[in-house]
Amino acid sequence: MRSKSVWVDFKEIKEKVSMEEILDHYGLVKSLKRKQNELVGFCPIHDRKCQNKGCFCANTTKNNWHCFSCEAGGNVLDFVSLMEGVDIRQAGLLTQKWFGIVSGEDRKLAKEKEEVERPKRKEKEAANPPLTFKLKTLDFKHAYLKERGLKKETIKEFGLGYCKRGLMERRVVIPIHNEKGELIAYAGRYPGDPPKGELKYKLPPKFKKSLVVFNLNRVKDMGEDKGLILVEDFFDVFNLWQAGCKNVIALMGTSMSDEQERLIVEAVGEKGKIALMFDSGEAGKCGSQDALARLVSQVYVKLIKLGEGGLQPDSLSKEKINNLL
């Protein structure tokens, strides 16, 4: 921890702290006699009982000093060093502290730190707020849910349903919770191939998916024990979940953000386990390489390859999933 300044900026100290200020710091100015640009009197360095009244002389414009008795002398820092019985570096640190001087190097470090942390803080401040409403009258028996092979208990567990009108009109909605379990958004999946100009998934315009890991709220407590399986999409989660692999989470895409990385690592704990099960296509391969690079130094990562042929975890059989894991 570098809570205190460890860099000593000698040049800056010499520029900013005068000899008179240092003498004043020690309460010595009053005991010295001012003679133009000199302060003359007893030497505070050697024997303080020295009777030679005029042996010590500090120059207030040149910012140096000399004692004619003990032959000590030098600049501001030499003075502090002798007064405190420390080396020049320590003297520099003390002077910086007394006069509130931040060295150029520390300023640079502080600035760099700020630049790294500012965006992180911003993301944190702007977390997705919990929704103040809940979509009602959803059709839990819509044909699309059956088409995707979802069982009744899966639909119920994840609160899925077709929305006839409103926010996610004519889409199957998927409630999204933050890691604390607060409902923060609904994703809307177009049932089937969307018409031209429409996206497969619709998300609220202000929703930041980079701050959320889907299903983390349900698996948080098993992460440290069993590890987690990381997939791309909602339906991958649903399929694995109903195949018995409940410890599954999704990025809601192929790219992992810093915050998602943080949440995932935190959920499995130090030396935890994460199995990456991304689609076998190009995007999935890139995504899993990126996730691997992010996680490998922090947790144990297992890369699960689905083989060629565009396989996706959302359509694998229970047997196949269990073989792979």
Ligand SMILES: [Zn+2]
């Ligand atoms: Zn002296």
